[in-house]
Amino acid sequence: MSGMAAYTPGMEITGGSLGHGLGIAVGFCLGLKRKSSKNFVYNLFSDGELNEGSTWEAAMAASHWKLDNLVAIVDVNDQQADGPSSAMSSREPLHDRFTAFGWHVERVDGNDIDAVVKAFDAARNLGEPKPRIIICDTKMAKGVKFLEEREMNHFLRVDADEWQKALEILDQGKPA
Numbered sequence: 047m048s049g050m051a052a053y054t055p056g057m058e059i060t061g062g063s064l065g066h067g068l069g070i071a072v073g074f075c076l077g078l079k080r081k082s083s084k085n086f087v088y089n090l091f092s093d094g095e096l097n098e099g100s101t102w103e104a105a106m107a108a109s110h111w112k113l114d115n116l117v118a119i120v121d122v123n124d125q126q127a128d129g130p131s132s133a134m135s136s137r138e139p140l141h142d143r144f145t146a147f148g149w150h151v152e153r154v155d156g157n158d159i160d161a162v163v164k165a166f167d168a169a170r171n172l173g174e175p176k177p178r179i180i181i182c183d184t185k186m187a188k189g190v191k192f193l194e195e196r197e198m199n200h201f202l203r204v205d206a207d208e209w210q211k212a213l214e215i216l217d218q219g220k221p222a
């Protein structure tokens with residue numbers, strides 16, 4: 047199909063219905079193990095998905111099956127459709143919760159790319175029979191104060207003028 051070219055290589059699914067991604071990733075990991083594949087599966091999910099019971103069922107299954115080929119990344123931006131994620135359902139202490147579910151946990155500033163890359167390396171090279179999760183604390187629109195402070199950023203729309211202004215602000219922040 048000619049339309050296939052538009053897909054991002056290596057990205058097998060996107061999850062619009064919250065809470066399905068981690069379970070699907072667990073299925074992929076089990077399939078790879080059956081084929082004796084050394085490939086990893088990466089699942090990026092949101093803090094809104096921590097409200098879904100299916101996410102925690104998948105988390106239990108992942109450690110039950112010792113899925114050391116699974117690296118999950120959760121974007122903890124404290125935003126979702128109806129306001130702050132933390133106001134919808136208590137989720138902390140996330141590090142302890144995932145540890146209790148049998149996962150190896152890294153927690154980093156998700157806007158710090160070097161820290162994220164290090165966490166990926168640590169997760170991949172762990173050498174323990176556990177699924178791994180990188181908890182990323184992030185801020186939407188980081189570095190552009192007028193967007194950072196906008197309410198209900200889940201629905202953030204940036205018009206052409208704002209986009210230009212944001213790019214200028216980000217450019218000024220760059221090292222010369």
Ligand SMILES: Cc1ncc(C[n+]2csc(CCOP(=O)(O)OP(=O)(O)O)c2C)c(N)n1
Pocket residue numbers: 062063064065092093094095123125126127128131199200
């Ligand atoms: C199972 C399910 N329930 C409800 C929704 C409606 N919904 C769409 S986006 C959203 C909030 C998502 O929050 P998050 O994924 O944390 O998004 P972010 O603001 O970080 O992009 C909700 C509840 C949905 N997509 N799926």
